[in-house]
Amino acid sequence: MSVVWSPKLDNDAQGWLDISAKLTREKFAPLADELDREQRYPWESIDELVSSGLAGIFIPREYGGQGASLTSTVAVVEHVGSGCSSTAAILCACQLGAFPVLLGGTEEQKKKYLGEMAQGTATSFALSERSTGSDAAAITTTAEREGDGWRIKGEKYWIGNGGASRYYVVFAKTDPEAGGRGITAFMVDKESKGVEIDELNDKMGIRGTNTSNLKLDTWVPNDAMVGEEGRALRLALQTLNVGRIMVSAQSTGLALGAYHTAAERAVARVTFGKPIIDNQGVGFRLADVATQLSAARLMLYEGARAYDAGEDIQTLGAMSKLFTTELSHMAADVAVQIWGGFGYCKPNLAERLYRDQRVLEIYEGTSEIQRLVLARAVRQEVEKSS
Numbered sequence: 496m497s498v499v500w501s502p503k504l505d506n507d508a509q510g511w512l513d514i515s516a517k518l519t520r521e522k523f524a525p526l527a528d529e530l531d532r533e534q535r536y537p538w539e540s541i542d543e544l545v546s547s548g549l550a551g552i553f554i555p556r557e558y559g560g561q562g563a564s565l566t567s568t569v570a571v572v573e574h575v576g577s578g579c580s581s582t583a584a585i586l587c588a589c590q591l592g593a594f595p596v597l598l599g600g601t602e603e604q605k606k607k608y609l610g611e612m613a614q615g616t617a618t619s620f621a622l623s624e625r626s627t628g629s630d631a632a633a634i635t636t637t638a639e640r641e642g643d644g645w646r647i648k649g650e651k652y653w654i655g656n657g658g659a660s661r662y663y664v665v666f667a668k669t670d671p672e673a674g675g676r677g678i679t680a681f682m683v684d685k686e687s688k689g690v691e692i693d694e695l696n697d698k699m700g701i702r703g704t705n706t707s708n709l710k711l712d713t714w715v716p717n718d719a720m721v722g723e724e725g726r727a728l729r730l731a732l733q734t735l736n737v738g739r740i741m742v743s744a745q746s747t748g749l750a751l752g753a754y755h756t757a758a759e760r761a762v763a764r765v766t767f768g769k770p771i772i773d774n775q776g777v778g779f780r781l782a783d784v785a786t787q788l789s790a791a792r793l794m795l796y797e798g799a800r801a802y803d804a805g806e807d808i809q810t811l812g813a814m815s816k817l818f819t820t821e822l823s824h825m826a827a828d829v830a831v832q833i834w835g836g837f838g839y840c841k842p843n844l845a846e847r848l849y850r851d852q853r854v855l856e857i858y859e860g861t862s863e864i865q866r867l868v869l870a871r872a873v874r875q876e877v878e879k880s881s
């Protein structure tokens with residue numbers, strides 16, 4: 496039995512985990528350093544994700560996917576994330592693009608876009624803008640009626656998988672006076688006239704992923720609308736509820752990678768005649784990482800189970816993202832410290848994980864925004880009971 500708690504998976508989830516473990520060991524992990532060094536998008540890994548079925552793992556069977564549970568999906572993302580943070584982030588970005596269609600799309604949209612996604616044609620989630628990330632209701636991109644469709648104008652920023660994706664779920668104001676209640680989502684094809692994509696280069700971490708800026712002055716037909724007019728902020732937040740569980744899986748995966756490299760090093764490295772793990776200053780830090788990592792995984796798998804059971808995961812998702820991402824911060828930091836000077840210099844796994852980790856506390860809602868969501872929930876609970 497391993498020190499860090501492991502979930503008992505059903506046969507289906509275990510099957511997916513085995514597939515992802517083999518691919519991570521043989522393909523994804525060996526590429527991770529090169530992707531980081533060369534800032535290269537791993538197209539060859541995308542081919543592997545498609546042929547193994549992992550690209551469409553969460554997409555229902557009727558739309559060409561595998562119809563797996565969220566529990567299976569997080570087991571895969573976690574394992575991939577323990578070997579290559581960029582590949583795990585790409586998997587998450589693809590799911591983030593799929594969810595608005597899954598939750599709010601018409602039958603035709605589901606057939607078209609989810610079917611293509613299962614075959615590796617990615618869709619990105621385009622909500623954030625240069626002037627606003629946390630305060631999503633303050634976006635300034637607009638969509639105005641023009642003929643049998645809509646003219647979308649504006650700029651989206653930090654779009655995950657941007658450039659590599661063919662489609663973008665773009666959130667735009669259709670009623671600027673209505674604030675958060677005036678936001679509508681549209682599918683935008685990158686091949687359309689008036690869509691310009693610029694890559695944001697030289698990120699701190701997850702350097703094998705594409706992150707892009709999207710400039711829009713483009714027209715889409717009426718049937719490009721995803722969900723109801725004016726209701727897309729809700730759709731975005733529902734998508735992010737699931738997305739936060741996925742980021743939790745990235746985080747525990749990364750933390751597992753950091754924990755293992757740190758523990759192995761602490762046993763192998765001898766100073767003053769004994770392995771450094773035998774000093775409480777080192778051993779106790781690993782004990783704390785193992786304990787918090789176990790707690791983080793319990794939270795992650797409970798969140799996925801709750802989603803699969805149809806329960807509301809807003810609060811648990813926020814807690815899970817907050818806890819798992821901050822735990823991964825601690826685990827990566829401990830790994831660098833235990834590796835000492837080697838941990839500060841490339842190439843070293845702890846050094847890469849330390850950089851890859853940081854974004855987990857920023858995207859899909861910063862730690863502060865998770866605390867905001869949770870503080871509101873606490874207040875509502877007290878007000879309801881008084």
Ligand SMILES: Cc1cc2nc3c(=O)[nH]c(=O)nc-3n(C[C@H](O)[C@H](O)[C@H](O)COP(=O)(O)OP(=O)(O)OC[C@H]3O[C@@H](n4cnc5c(N)ncnc54)[C@H](O)[C@@H]3O)c2cc1C
Nearest residue numbers: 620621622623627628629653654655857858859860861863
């Ligand atoms: C690599 C990468 C990939 C991304 N992928 C996507 C994507 O695919 N799609 C997408 O739409 N976006 C994406 N984003 C954007 C990301 O979601 C935002 O960067 C994030 O939500 C934070 O928004 P911001 O950067 O505007 O920070 P701000 O909102 O300006 O916040 C700045 C700081 O202030 C804090 N803060 C803000 N408001 C409050 C408050 N009320 N109380 C306390 N503290 C507060 C924040 O927590 C943060 O620390 C990505 C970002 C990165 C870096």
